[in-house]
Amino acid sequence: MTEPIDVLVVGGGPAGLATAIRLRKQLAQAGSDASVVVVDKAHRPGYHSLSGASFEQACLDELVPGWRDDRRFMANVVPVEQDDLYFLLGSRAVKVPSRVVPGRMHHEGDVTISLARLTGFLADRAVQAGVEIHSGFAARELLVDDGRVVGVRLGDVGRNNRGEPKANFRPAEDIHARVTVLADGSHGVLSTQLREQFGGGRNPQVYSIGIKAVAQFPGDNPFGTNRVLHTLGYPNPAGVFGGGFMYSMGDKSVAVGLILGLDWRAGDLAPQREFERFRSHPFIASLLRGSVTIATGAKTIPEGGWYALGRVAVPGALVVGDGAGFVNMARIKGIHYAILSGMAAADTIAEGLAAAGAAPDDPVRLAGYVQRLETRGVLPDLRHARNYRAAFRWGIYPGAPLSLVADRLPWRIPMAPDADGTRPGARLDRPDPGGMDGATFVSLSGALHRE
Ligand SMILES: Cc1cc2nc3c(=O)[nH]c(=O)nc-3n(C[C@H](O)[C@H](O)[C@H](O)COP(=O)(O)OP(=O)(O)OC[C@H]3O[C@@H](n4cnc5c(N)ncnc54)[C@H](O)[C@@H]3O)c2cc1C
The missing domain is CATH 3.50.50.60 (FAD/NAD(P)-binding domain)
Structure with a gap:
């Protein structure tokens, strides 16, 4: 070359x-x-x-x-028929009525795919x-x-x-x-x-980290098919941008993930442990019941817009x-x-x-x-x-309402580099959520390293 x-x-x-x-x-x-x-x-x-x-x-x-004539590829392309947003609070899950979810966050007409x-x-x-x-x-x-x-x-x-x-x-x-x-x-x-x-x-430019897994149901699929679900709230600390998601991948699989803005304050926040905390929430766990994790991964998202x-x-x-x-x-x-x-x-x-x-x-x-x-x-x-992500720089509670009007603000909400968000000595001291350990999670990601 x-x-x-x-x-x-x-x-x-x-x-x-x-x-x-x-x-x-x-x-x-x-x-x-x-x-x-x-x-x-x-x-x-x-x-x-x-x-x-x-x-x-x-x-x-x-x-x-x-492209729709390619039957092998189309076998993994699933039209979205159900699209839900939930707010997770402690052990509860509250459905956000569809009519109050801004139109741009709806997924009608989308398909779920394997990237x-x-x-x-x-x-x-x-x-x-x-x-x-x-x-x-x-x-x-x-x-x-x-x-x-x-x-x-x-x-x-x-x-x-x-x-x-x-x-x-x-x-x-x-x-x-x-x-x-x-x-x-x-x-x-x-x-x-x-x-x-x-x-x-x-x-x-600011980033979030997305932790994701593909779960397969050998038996019943309690999540259902043709479905997209997003969550706000738990387990992300109130100051951390992001949320969870679950996407149907065919009849027997679901992609499940958690996104966390990288400008979090506490030095002991571990994204993979928070992902396990998300999966262990009673509502999410009920949708994953009987599944086996077959693949995992993590990747950043550039979210500065x-x-x-x-x-x-x-x-x-x-x-x-x-x-x-x-x-x-x-x-x-x-x-x-x-x-x-x-x-x-x-x-x-x-x-x-x-x-x-x-x-x-x-x-x-x-x-x-x-x-x-x-x-x-x-x-x-x-x-x-333009101001959507920046509206959350003060946390989810001021951010969620501000984000609804952020597109009408005539000025730019300034952002700082992610690393500036970390506060030396700040800790969450959360109990370990259990679930999959970090080493198994990495082994399922297919990452290849020189040891
Ligand atoms: C958890 C998560 C969930 C997401 N969910 C959605 C979603 O539901 N819908 C949606 O539309 N988007 C979603 N996205 C975003 C979407 O994945 C990206 O926007 C999309 O993949 C961008 O495509 P790309 O080709 O620009 O980059 P990528 O898909 O990242 O591809 C980059 C390629 O470049 C290669 N590469 C990188 N560096 C080098 C180098 N130095 N030399 C050679 N090769 C290199 C990599 O190997 C890779 O193949 C999600 C992202 C994440 C992390």
């Missing part, structure tokens, strides 16, 4: 694969054989995707027309379209020359647990590309470097998906923004390549990207929810 390539996409999640599929198709239609290469650090597509999500599906109609399967499906379509995908390669550094992104430096491959080269050792390579697309997800190494070098948002967006188009590079911060926390959704931004990037690059000279060092103009994000509704949605 040392030959200069035309378009390099770093990250093969929904954003990167949407970019690659649409771009390769556009180039083929224009009779161009320009190369589109995806590198992903996971050892196979979808392996780093955290499964079980509620998905706004319309964007797939445009990206992969006829890992969606990613695998998109990877197959990308390869069919002529995209090269290289799994198992982590990009480590953005290469910038005279204010222009010219490619990336990969990390070394094949070192043992003492850091010594193994038989399959490959030293770090530089990949030079006319256009580099950063699709490296939440807190991606390269998209973070780009923010630092080219400019971040008016608020710092509109005011945390930095530059997403710079000379030689575009940023798409979570790497750019295209997540709307009012809806806890990012997958369709990842796909929409990927398609916006593809159209911009196709136009730029067509207008640029054929020489590898002729600059490709990428100026139309931001306008396309407007037209495709990504930026308008984020602008509308």
